[in-house]
Amino acid sequence: MSWTKVLAVEALSPGTREVVKVGNRKILVLNHENQLYAVDNNCPHLKLPLKSGKITESGAIVCTFHRSAFDLRTGEVQGWCSWPPGVGKVLSLVSQPKTLPVFPIRVEEGSIWVDVQEE
Numbered sequence: 156m157s158w159t160k161v162l163a164v165e166a167l168s169p170g171t172r173e174v175v176k177v178g179n180r181k182i183l184v185l186n187h188e189n190q191l192y193a194v195d196n197n198c199p200h201l202k203l204p205l206k207s208g209k210i211t212e213s214g215a216i217v218c219t220f221h222r223s224a225f226d227l228r229t230g231e232v233q234g235w236c237s238w239p240p241g242v243g244k245v246l247s248l249v250s251q252p253k254t255l256p257v258f259p260i261r262v263e264e265g266s267i268w269v270d271v272q273e274e
């Protein structure tokens with residue numbers, strides 16, 4: 156375990172999100188319906204930032220860039236980007252669906268802590 160204090164609890168009201176740096180990772184910490192989540196801010200598809208992604212009713216974050224979607228609790232792929240016809244077969248060889256890294260998160264003494272392992 157490698158717990159790091161990242162934010163004050165009051166800095167993350169429901170519906171808000173912040174990107175924090177822990178070691179060499181950028182972690183997206185978000186408060187969705189009063190539940191806290193910590194996920195890698197780099198989308199597993201092309202490593203573009205997930206920060207502005209919408210959250211679905213089922214609790215998945217959808218990447219703004221190519222619409223891949225990941226369960227906030229587990230990081231499981233809920234949808235992977237679809238490429239235009241004709242390039243799909245080629246790009247699918249280098250773009251297999253990958254799980255989004257998610258991290259344990261807790262609140263203690265008025266602060267939010269995340270457990271992030273180095274890459």
Ligand code: FES
Binds near residue numbers: 200202218
């Ligand atoms: S970078 Fe997120 S789906 Fe492509």
